[in-house]
Amino acid sequence: MSAIVPAAPSHPVTLFDASPTYVMACRQLEAVAKAINLDAGITQRLMVPKRSQVVAVPIRLDSGEVKSFIGYRVQHSLTSGASKGGLRYAPHVDLGEVAALAMWMGWKCGIMNLPFSGAKGGIACDPAQLSAGEKERLTRRFTEEILNIIGPRVDVMAPDMGTDEQTMAWIYDTYSMKVGYACPEIVTGKPVELGGCVGRKEATGRGVVYCIREALDELKLRAVEATAVVQGFGNVGSVTCEELYQLGVKVIAIGDRYAAIKNPTGIDVPALVKYVADPKNVLHSIKGFPGADDLDPKELLGTPCTILVPAALERVITGENAGKLRCRILAEGANGPTTPDADAVLADSDVFVIPDILCNAGGVTVSYFEWVQDLQQFMWSEDQVNAQLKKLMLGAFHRVRTRARDRGMTNRMAALSLGVEKVATEKAKRGLYP
Ligand code: NAD
DSSP: OBOOOOOOOOSOOOTTTTOHHHHHHHHHHHHHHHHTTOOHHHHHHHHSOSEEEEEEEEEEOTTSOEEEEEEEEEESOSSSSSEEEEEEEETTOOHHHHHHHHHHHHHHHHHTTOSOEEEEEEEESOGGGSOHHHHHHHHHHHHHHTGGGOBTTTEEEEEOTTOOHHHHHHHHHHHHHHHTSOOGGGBSSOOGGGTOOTTHHHHHHHHHHHHHHHHHHHTTOOGGGOEEEEEOOSHHHHHHHHHHHHHTOEEEEEEOSSOEEEOTTOOOHHHHHHHHHOTTSTTOOOTTOTTSEEEOGGGSTTSOOSEEEEOSOSSOBOTTTGGGOOOSEEEOOSSSOBOHHHHHHHHTSSOEEEOHHHHTTHHHHHHHHHHHHHHHTOOOOHHHHHHHHHHHHHHHHHHHHHHHHHHTBOHHHHHHHHHHHHHHHHHHHHOOOO
């Protein structure tokens, strides 16, 4: 099988290169370009994001002190329609990481055949250390600072790590105040009361589990005999756990930023969801959950299981630990959890990889449904949303598997090549302006 083999970066050296995540995204694109014999000019245009904005975001903290944060918005391309992608609040966010995530969003929209280009944004901050008022001021000021490059037909944000429906509501309100009318189509992942889509909050986790079900079927494994380990218990991780629990899969270990827990007889996921949501649990962490024992977080990913779901950070599965995974299915809920070095190891193993740009595409797919509903001012039922989501996810899953089988590619290479090809074809057909 053709794996993504590590190679020295040959892409143009740019200001994004300080980020290992951006270098990783470029290495993936180089490998795809080689595998599908992509035109060199188009490859170069796809390697460097179309538009990036770095802004200072000063706010007054509750203490009265003024603090400046750094915010980023990167639009990988504007070729396939409005650019689309999440907004991330995390301490480690930098320009290169956001650029890599924007590139992956482009391939993801391509693989799902959505009329969007890729984008991503972020603010380097620790949301756990900010009050609700501070987060609101940060979000509103950031929106104001990037107002010149966003718009319902230009660039549409959505929640990602550290942001949620409330963050999107503040962006919606700030943008609407600026343009002078209510403009719900400026963001997706809003509260349903504000034109959000029913089922959007659950969409990414649901999509992950649709893919897992197809993989279990292909491997002739039964859900009720399967076990799962999940890293991350935020939006994606918690919904994935809930959906797996409903399928009868035993979730035996979970980790978050603060702790890891295990229960070999299966964690009571509904009880854990309640425990994490309890306002007394200030950090909203799994730490201290009475229905499980502590686990050393370093052991989480190597815990023997049927299904491993990284649903937190990028680059957690590396050349060093990939050989130590003891799972049959690796379902990538997070973006970029597996490095190209790890891919080379996994290509020679029997681990069935469901790559991120396919596995977690349920979120952007239902974001697309939300955008369409807001533009048309015509809302769908949750049954309609879920049926369409399932149809699009399964279609993409089988397109990837067919290509992987037909061309002897890994699932990741098949997925990336489908996504890249869609964007590259559009670029080639539109031509180069002027
Ligand atoms: P979130 O903020 O809701 O949750 C993040 C989770 O990761 C939390 O449980 C947090 O404690 C945990 N975490 C943070 N640092 C960690 C660490 N060092 N070790 C272990 N766990 C850690 O974020 P989310 O929206 O669930 O996003 C998670 C991942 O999924 C990200 O890679 C994101 O880009 C990706 N993603 C999200 C969506 C979406 O719709 N929200 C869609 C596609 C992909």
